[in-house]
Amino acid sequence: MADEMVVRAQRFINTTYPNMLGIPPLEENGRTSWTVMYALTRALQLEIGISSLSDNFGPTTLNTLKSKYPVLNAGTVPSANFARIIQSALYCKGYDGGEIDGKYNARVAASIGRLMSDMGVQGSFPDSGSLYPKVFKGLLNMDPYVVVSGGSASIRSIQQWINGRYISRADFYVVACDGNHSRTMAAAMLYAVQYELGMADGVANGVFGPGTQAGLKDHTLSIGSTGTWPQLFSAAMILNQRPGVAFSGSFDSSLSSATSAFQDFAKLPVTGRGDFSTWASLLVSYGDQSRSGEACDGVTTITAARAAALKAQGIKYVGRYLLNPSTTSLPEKEIQPGELKTIADNGLRCFPIYQTYGRDADGFKYPAGAADGLAAVNAAQRHGFKNGARIFFAVDFDAYDYEVTDSILPYFKGVEDAMALSGNPYRIGVYGPRNVCIRVSEAGHATASFVSDMSSGFSGNYGYPLPPNWAYDQIVTKTVGSGSGSINIDIDIASGRDTGENSFNPSVLDSADTAFDGAYYPALRSDTSSYMRSIGFPDEDSNRIFTHSECLETIMSHDELITDLSHTFSMRKALIQTSAYWEMRHYDAVDLAVDAAVVYYHTGVGGGVISPVRDSSTGIAQISGEVGIRAWNHCIAKGFVTGTTLDPAKDADIWTMWHRVNQDNAYAVRTVSLIHLWDAGGKPGGKNPPAGETVMRPMSLGYTQSEIFQVLRRYQGWGDEAEEHATKRMGLYQLFEKYNGLSRM
Template sequence: MADEMVLRAQRFINTTYPNMLGIPKLEENGQTSWTVMYALTRALQLELGISSLSNNFGPTTLNALQSKYPVLNGSTVPSANFARIIQSALYCKGYDGGEIDGKYNDRVAASVSKMKSDMGVAASFPDSGSLYPKVVKGLLNMDPYVTVNGGSAKIREIQQWLNGRYIGRQDFFIVPCDGHHSRTVASSMLYAIQYELGMADGVANGNFGPGTKSGLASHTLSEGSSGTWAQLYSGALILNQRAATPFTSVFNSTVASETAAFQAFVALPVTGKGDFSTWASLLVSYGDQNRRGEACDGVTKITPARAATLKAEGIKYIGRYLINPTGGAPLEKEIQAGELQTIADNGLRCFPIWQTYGRDAEGFNYPAGNADGLAAVAAAQRHGFKTGARIFFAVDFDAYDYEVTDDILPYFKGVEDAMALSGNPYRVGVYGPRNVCIRVSEAGHATASFVSDMSSGFSGNYGYPLPASWAYDQIVTRTVGSGDGAINIDHNIASGRDIGEGSFNPSRLDNAPDVAFDLSSYYPAMHTDISTYMKSIGFPDSDAKRIFTHTECLETVMAHDALITSLSNTYNMRKALIQTSAYWEMRHYDAIDLTVDAAVTYYHTGVGGDDISPVRDSSTGIAQISGDVGIRAWNYCIGKGYASGTVLDPAKDADIWTMWHKVNQDNAYSVRTVSLIHLWDAGGKPGGNNGPDGETVLRTMRLDYTQKEIFEVLRRYQGWGDEAEAHATKRMALYQLFEKYNGLSRMY
């Protein structure tokens, strides 16, 4: 909703500083935002004589303000525009800024006084209506100083107390007073601890280092303790969602009982005392890293000697990966042959982890979740995990909250739907930072969390509590054992919410060649599964936009099963690669494609109408193959001895027409050409349109291609760029569905 005074503030910036701030003109919409605050910050820097303008109100801006105008009020404000910056910022923060008329009048002074009271710093500065440099820094940001979005009054009280007590310290700046825990508040707590330990300005740094740990070890609190340390401790409990805790300077019976409850929740010894381990768990995500947990995870094979080491360490539960998505180092990341039986024979249990190669938000979306869910089911069954096991799907990066909303939650909905499509053989867990685990669990997409708490600096860990759904809490990496029993592990605390698996079905390392599809047994289920998936990404079984229905596409592909099986066996290529590309392209065939087909025919034969514009080449036929691509793929494979035939020249119209007409008219020829294009793709597409960086050469085609290699082959079939990446992500789930039923045919 537009605010008239914010609109006037935006106009003031645009008219007073045109093309002077190094940023685009502000949109005059009457809505406050970081963009507006950045503009006001730059305007202030300009008024201070700073030549290099920045969005950041950093040390240069603070020092310049402190040096030139340590106190700002009606008597000291240096110019009308300087005053207008202050007035505009007040309106953007929700306070009365007067008329934005360049006058630091009584209305402005009253608002400044109110804001300082809301910040909790009123007593720290002598003149209630004056602005001081650190208060100006707090004015020129988006931090609220009143509760918003259901903020807690207790947390706001803590925030105000921190501001009031420590604002005089060099590196302490005003924190929001919105009633919500955050990264900023968590950092301020560490600064407060360090100040109370007697660390000087410049030494205190907000890090949980050796000096802080040593100091906390000598500040154990128990019932009857009082003073600032008790106040900080009660605040830390409240920030960790022990809401019944009073914010108090006395460690009373309620604080003691809430301490005991917190200790039980995070799996610490329940003493009711504020000892070092409890302090550590309250202040940083990994807590006391000297703790010994009952769980671990790692990328190293569990041998009998290593199993003995882990058992001697008190380990019960071991996290191991279902796949090694890249096939490269670490070579033992995927569960190795016989490993699960070794784990079971030694009385240990294993919880499976699924992780592909997505290390940023772009790797997470609904289709990717579908693909990963289906692939994880197949991998878990291949390794021998029984029905009911919980697979932890990894989010191995620092996802910001908006990325959780936009990318991670749709991904886990995709995983959940894929699991349902498979008959729910396994439960879904989430592995990632605290905020990811909290939100995925609260959305109902996961039943337990494996928390990557070692990454304490992650925005998704710093300032967030341990999730209520936590099963494993990853706190430190260490090497244990010696000799053959030495192993590097991530040590985890276990809550008991998940206990892994202690017995397994026989594993089947499925490198067997593909066989003829068992139509009578699996076609109806495959037809339904692919239909369900395609509907989920916007492809109903039939619609007016597309030429072919789902059934027509699938029947066309399966009508060539004997040929596809032969091609698979000849080229050591999974049938699913050929099936996926053919089905996907046929499903996309539409009226525009028919029009272009007519234009190509007209170009080469003259058959058509005057209203047709001739086109030399286009993608055509059930597999949407152009004459150029078909020629280059066949030429490559003829040269490699993969195929026999006549080498054609893509520069010659006659040769383009020869290839184009074949792939347009002969479905079997198109299917065969799909397999050759995949071989060409794996070879780096020599002579093709390979994008600005070219295409790398993959391993020669093989049945054990990694997830990354499969993705690359599917992506290269379409080309390169964002659209090809997005389509390949969607085709990965389709691949997994074809592979699921091909795998069943191989087994039986």
């Protein structure tokens, strides 16, 4: 809803400072936003004589304000426009700003007083009706100073207390008093600890460094402790959402009991005292990094010597990766042949981790989750994990809350649906920052969390408690062992909610594809139907020519040919099956009309409402004459096949190839495999992206997931649509590969 006084504030900025603030005119919509606050900040900078304007109310703005106008009130405000900036900002924060008439009157003074009271700093300045520089800084942002939705009064009281106690310190600024823990509040707590330890301004920096740690070791709290330290400790407990804790300056039996409960939950020594390890776990996500963890994860093969080193370190559980998306880095990241047996034989247990790249939100959507869920099942079964193991799917980046909503949750729904489609052979876990783990688990998509607490700077860790279902808590990287037993690992605290696996089925080595076992056809048909429906393709669609069954039957009727092509080119059958099925499934009425136009162009027969067209993607695999020619020419030149090269510049040759892929399904299927070889070769002579397609390593049965994705993407072309479709095809690929794999056994 538009606020008329905010409209007036926006209009004041637009009319008073036209083309003067270095920003476009504000939309006069009556809605408060960072854009409006930035404009007011720039206007303030202009009024106090700063020539280089910016959105940031930084040190230059603050120090200039302190120097020129250390106290602003009716007697000191320098101009009407200066006063209007204050009045406009008050309305944007929800306070009465008078009439935006340039007068610092009693209404404005009263609102400044209420603002300072809401901030908790009213007792920290001489006059509650005057505006001071740090309060002005807090006025020109979007931080609330009243409890907002989801906030708590107890946390707000802590925020107000910390503001009032430390506002006079040089590097401390007003924090929001909205009743919610946050990154800013977590940093403020560290500043508070450092101030209480006696660190001078300029030394205190909000970092949990050696000086802070050493100081906390000298401030263990126990029953009977009183003063500021119990206040800080109880505040930290409340901020970590520990139940039944009161914000208090007394460490009493109730706080001791709550401390014991937290220590037990976080797997700390249960002492009931506010000792260093407990302080550390409350203040930073990784806690006391000198702790010994019973679990670890790493990218190095576990040999017998390394297993002995891990056991000597007290390790019981080892996290290892089901796949390695790279062909050039971390060669031992994926579980190696025989490694799980070595782990079990040496008395260790293994928990599997699934991660491709996943370094930003773009890689996390429903189709990607469905594809990864299927890929994880295939990989886990190939390595020998028995039913019931829990796979931790990784979100290895600092996902903001909106990205969790928009991308991560749909991704895990895809994983969950893929696991159900596979018969739920494995349980689902989530690896990531605290907020990711909490929200994925609360949505019901994961049963346990592996928390990336070592990344303490992640916004998803700052201000969030340890998830209730945490299984592993990653806290530090270190090297253990020596000689052949030396291994670099991430140390993880184990809660006991997951204990990994110590018994495995025999691993299944990569082997050549074989003829499809027809006994699996009903299951393949059902699973591919379910998957395609999950991404928006009903079995029968009036917009498309072929049904699901017709497409699958057509592709599988060429199984003998596809098996032969797989052997000849060291290419997984699933690559050929996926591309052919996907393209046939997309064939629609528009394609038929364009086909007729191509026939008319070359023969003069037919025609219709579409103008003559020289070439188009056609046939069950949607191959154009030009693409077919270039793929065949490339493969002939490389010696993959024999035949006569054609010229894509000649109409007769375009027609020859187009007619073949349109009329001869077997020829089209064969051409799919050649297009994949051409794609892997960099698509020489084709329509490439600006920098050209890279040359991939030679086609191999051992292509990684990223290489498979590239081949599927290149079949369609370049750009966002090709990327999106390739992501969806990956799930289809995994289903074909699942049943091809069963046929190989």
